[in-house]
Amino acid sequence: MNTKSILLKSRPQGMPTEENFESREERLPPLEEGQVLLKALYISVDPYMRGRMSEGESYVAPYNLNEPIAGGVVAEVVESRHERYSKGAVVLGNLPWQTYSISNGKGLSQLDPHLAPLSYHLGILGMPGLTAYCGLLYIGQPKEGETVVVSGAAGAVGTVVGQIAKLKGCRVVGIAGSDEKIDYLLNDLGFDEGINYKTTQNMREAIAAACPNGVDIYFDNVGGEISDAVYARLNKFARIAICGQIAHYNATSRPTGPRVEPILLTKSALMKGFIVGDYAAHFGEAAQELAAWVKAGKLQYEEHVVEGFDNLPQAFFGLFKGENTGKLFVKVAEYGQ
Amino acid sequence: MNTKSILLKSRPQGMPTEENFESREERLPPLEEGQVLLKALYISVDPYMRGRMSEGESYVAPYNLNEPIAGGVVAEVVESRHERYSKGAVVLGNLPWQTYSISNGKGLSQLDPHLAPLSYHLGILGMPGLTAYCGLLYIGQPKEGETVVVSGAAGAVGTVVGQIAKLKGCRVVGIAGSDEKIDYLLNDLGFDEGINYKTTQNMREAIAAACPNGVDIYFDNVGGEISDAVYARLNKFARIAICGQIAHYNATSRPTGPRVEPILLTKSALMKGFIVGDYAAHFGEAAQELAAWVKAGKLQYEEHVVEGFDNLPQAFFGLFKGENTGKLFVKVAEYGQ
Numbered sequence: 136m137n138t139k140s141i142l143l144k145s146r147p148q149g150m151p152t153e154e155n156f157e158s159r160e161e162r163l164p165p166l167e168e169g170q171v172l173l174k175a176l177y178i179s180v181d182p183y184m185r186g187r188m189s190e191g192e193s194y195v196a197p198y199n200l201n202e203p204i205a206g207g208v209v210a211e212v213v214e215s216r217h218e219r220y221s222k223g224a225v226v227l228g229n230l231p232w233q234t235y236s237i238s239n240g241k242g243l244s245q246l247d248p249h250l251a252p253l254s255y256h257l258g259i260l261g262m263p264g265l266t267a268y269c270g271l272l273y274i275g276q277p278k279e280g281e282t283v284v285v286s287g288a289a290g291a292v293g294t295v296v297g298q299i300a301k302l303k304g305c306r307v308v309g310i311a312g313s314d315e316k317i318d319y320l321l322n323d324l325g326f327d328e329g330i331n332y333k334t335t336q337n338m339r340e341a342i343a344a345a346c347p348n349g350v351d352i353y354f355d356n357v358g359g360e361i362s363d364a365v366y367a368r369l370n371k372f373a374r375i376a377i378c379g380q381i382a383h384y385n386a387t388s389r390p391t392g393p394r395v396e397p398i399l400l401t402k403s404a405l406m407k408g409f410i411v412g413d414y415a416a417h418f419g420e421a422a423q424e425l426a427a428w429v430k431a432g433k434l435q436y437e438e439h440v441v442e443g444f445d446n447l448p449q450a451f452f453g454l455f456k457g458e459n460t461g462k463l464f465v466k467v468a469e470y471g472q
Numbered sequence: 473m474n475t476k477s478i479l480l481k482s483r484p485q486g487m488p489t490e491e492n493f494e495s496r497e498e499r500l501p502p503l504e505e506g507q508v509l510l511k512a513l514y515i516s517v518d519p520y521m522r523g524r525m526s527e528g529e530s531y532v533a534p535y536n537l538n539e540p541i542a543g544g545v546v547a548e549v550v551e552s553r554h555e556r557y558s559k560g561a562v563v564l565g566n567l568p569w570q571t572y573s574i575s576n577g578k579g580l581s582q583l584d585p586h587l588a589p590l591s592y593h594l595g596i597l598g599m600p601g602l603t604a605y606c607g608l609l610y611i612g613q614p615k616e617g618e619t620v621v622v623s624g625a626a627g628a629v630g631t632v633v634g635q636i637a638k639l640k641g642c643r644v645v646g647i648a649g650s651d652e653k654i655d656y657l658l659n660d661l662g663f664d665e666g667i668n669y670k671t672t673q674n675m676r677e678a679i680a681a682a683c684p685n686g687v688d689i690y691f692d693n694v695g696g697e698i699s700d701a702v703y704a705r706l707n708k709f710a711r712i713a714i715c716g717q718i719a720h721y722n723a724t725s726r727p728t729g730p731r732v733e734p735i736l737l738t739k740s741a742l743m744k745g746f747i748v749g750d751y752a753a754h755f756g757e758a759a760q761e762l763a764a765w766v767k768a769g770k771l772q773y774e775e776h777v778v779e780g781f782d783n784l785p786q787a788f789f790g791l792f793k794g795e796n797t798g799k800l801f802v803k804v805a806e807y808g809q
Contacts, residue, residue: 358733372750375738389730396695396725399745400714406743408736413709 136163138235139448140203147188150455155188155362156204156448163237166236171243172214173226173236175467177259179257180441180450181291182381191404203231204309204447207262209246209253209471210236211289220245227256231277234444234467251429253470258291258462259429259436260422267295268421269355274376274407275352279304279434282346284365287356289316291462292378295425296354297326298434308345310361312457313406319364319460324435333457338364347372358382363393369402377408382453475572476539477782484525486723487792492525493541493785500574508580509551510563510573512804516544516594517787518628519718533808534606540568541784544627546583547573548588548807550755557582562807564593571781571804588766590807594767595799597759598774599748603715604632604691605758606751609708611713611744612689615643619683620700624693625651625663628799632665632762633691636756642689643749647698649794656797661772668783670794675701677755700730704740712744714716718792772797 144157155342160330165171184206187198198204205439208230212220217240242431246256258264272290277283283300287293288309297307297320308328309320313468317329328345335341342350342364349370355362359382369375383390399406414421439459441450444467453459474497503509521543524535535541539635551556554577557563560611561654565580583593595601607629614620620637622628625646634644635659636680646657664719665682672678679687679701686707692699696719708714720727736743751758765771776796778787781804790796 149577191723253751271658321665330488337732355733356732362733377733380734380737383731390734392731393733394695394727394729396692396714396743396745397717397720400717400747401745403746403750406736408733408738408740409740410737413740 136235137161137442138163138233141444142201142233143188144153144201146190146200147183149183151188151448151452153448157201163235164241166214168216170237170239171212171217171220171236171329173208173210173228173230174213175230175253176258177206177233178444178447178465178467179262180447180454180465181206181262181300182379182454183454184263184451192465196460203233205229205231209256209470212317214319215418218339223471225253228301232444248307248470251426253411254319254438254440254462254464255429255436257464258438259302259434260425263291263296263462264425265414265418265421266411266426268299269417270376270378270409270412271296271299271352271354271437271462271469273414273417274353274405274409275300275374277303277305280306281351282306282348282370283310283352283354284308284310284342284346284350285354285356286310286365287379287381288320289313289460290356292319293354293356294324294461295434298324299428300352301435303381304344306348308342310357310365316460319437323437330359338440339367341370352376355379356381359390359392361394366393366395369398369404371402373402373403375404375405375406379408390452391408408467418461439463441465443467473572475500475570476781478569478781479538479540480525480535480536481539483527484522487783488522488789490524490748490785492666494538495782500572502550503553505553507574507576508549508554508557510545510547510565510567510575511550512545512547512567512571512573512593512781513562513807514546514594515688515781515784515802515804516599517784517791517800517802518543518599519716519791521788522792523574537781538568542565542566542568544594546593548805551661558804559586560808562590564598569781569784585807588763591775591777591799591801591803592766592773594801595775596632596771597762600799601627601632601762602751602755603748605762606748606754607746608633608636608691610751610754611742611746612637612641612691612711614640614689617643619643619645619685620680620689620691621645621647621683621687622691622693623647623698623702624716625657625666625670626650627693629663630691631657631695631774632771635661636663636765637689637771639765643685644681647702649663652684653797656774660774662692669698670689676704679705681753687799689713691715693718696727696729703730703732703735706735707743708741710739710741712741712743714743773781776800778802780804 228243289311292354320326356379549561563580626648657663693716695717
């Protein structure tokens with residue numbers, strides 16, 4: 136069996152480019168006992184991957200050079216010498232960017248292909264959905280009537296954060312980078328206010344106008360100057376969940392800005408960074424509640440599909456250009472075909 | 473009865489100077505029904521007062537111009553037309569910088585002059601002690617074997633933080649501004665390590681050396697570059713209690729520096745600002761436990777006394793020059809004389 140792979144050829148300095156990636160085709164060895172042959176169906180493309188492309192300590196280990204990028208993948212078992220997985224099973228795993236790959240089954244979780252579209256397991260029922268759920272509920276602790284601001288609001292995490300906050304009775308303000316995204320937040324997802332940071336002259340005034348009662352919870356996916364503007368409106372005892380800092384992922388030196396500590400002090404505010412894995416103990420209940428909300432039509436979920444394995448690098452670049460609305464992934468193949 | 477007062481004449485730009493204060497002598501009116509005449513015994517001098525000298529929003533209202541500075545004062549009732557306070561009683565209150573003042577009794581709490589030296593109620597059993605106790609235990613949540621770093625370690629709050637952390641079985645590293653202070657922390661208070669930030673060339677290296685297992689809790693009284701150095705050594709799930717930001721209190725514009733959010737994200741760390749009043753519900757238990765520790769000799773407590781009402785401004789300036797070890801206050805008069 137031949138497979139195509141996309142490898143990390145060099146570590147990006149600042150914004151990643153085509154030159155940092157390399158495409159390769161190789162022949163996979165025959166399966167050994169205890170292994171499965173997996174065919175990639177849906178490959179997730181996420182901002183956190185930028186961090187892993189750099190050297191140095193982060194919350195996940197860096198990718199090795201000349202090895203495939205890896206991340207969340209929904210795959211079909213096309214051949215099995217593993218007792219737990221039979222041909223035709225669908226699994227979610229942290230897998231290489233390859234059209235086909237061999238796994239010993241470790242870390243794979245089997246999916247029910249009838250529960251929801253299979254790609255949902257990369258999004259609303261997977262990492263982004265769980266991230267939104269755990270960060271908002273365990274750090275933000277929203278109470279009815281509070282004001283929640285979400286940056287990166289039209290992304291895979293932000294859309295879920297805002298909707299859960301609405302379900303909890305909060306006023307929800309989303310910040311995103313295009314009028315189309317803002318329309319989507321307001322008209323499809325029920326956000327109360329939206330701010331297009333690209334066309335807004337004065338973010339502080341815009342946030343003040345959108346949050347007449349101040350900001351109780353800030354769910355931050357971006358960092359940088361957008362956050363500075365939100366901080367200026369924090370209420371006493373505000374909670375800030377630091378989920379992503381996409382504004383800085385391509386920074387080549389440590390970003391600077393106004394210090395936040397004096398504000399946290401003045402407002403007795405809490406700021407906490409997290410990754411979804413910190414809340415692994417809650418995944419069971421979280422996924423159940425998320426699935427129930429989706430089923431009941433209380434949680435809208437949108438996907439941004441890029442077709443074709445070869446377009447993985449381009450899809451990844453798009454993350455940093457603010458091109459996608461909803462969960463971004465690449466469709467490699469159809470299940471069962 | 474004549475009283476001397478110290479008033480805020482102008483708002484300091486940057487570091488406060490003599491010119492910002494004015495001394496005045498005036499005659500107090502006779503007591504009305506429901507009032508007490510108070511004679512100041514001990515007047516507290518605290519960094520947070522600098523914030524109140526500026527205009528604009530902070531966690532406490534700014535002082536008015538041409539009115540006396542006010543703060544924690546232990547005072548003796550020398551005349552009373554109030555049913556709850558008799559002549560000779562000793563009270564703690566938020567009172568003006570005056571040798572004598574008139575109060576309607578609101579907000580005063582009566583002290584037991586036999587429990588501990590009266591000035592202790594400005595310190596270990598008052599605001600600084602409760603601040604240390606609540607910030608360390610409720611935000612820091614120290615666990616045995618963890619490493620706790622305290623900045624402003626030789627101050628009224630820092631000395632208590634470090635000692636409580638030791639009582640909880642932690643490794644304690646204090647940062648302070650003179651070798652005398654460091655000696656005091658190590659030899660009198662039992663800190664494990666001390667760093668004199670004024671003579672240390674490379675704070676990051678010094679913290680790395682003092683914290684071989686990283687930093688689990690950072691109790692921050694100062695902010696600025698000292699904090700940046702500590703952040704570089706934070707462990708996963710670290711907790712940072714923002715208690716003071718003395719490095720910035722005299723700043724004339726919003727201070728800038730390396731952004732902390734990316735570190736909080738990478739380390740799943742928590743940062744929380746607070747003022748002692750946030751934990752008012754816990755004051756009872758806190759004061760009881762503090763008093764018991766002091767009585768048992770488990771908690772050392774040092775005071776820095778400046779003699780004479782007229783020296784209040786000088787004592788205040790000293791706060792920003794790193795001159796004091798322990799709780800700073802001005803002794804105005806002796807009880808019962």
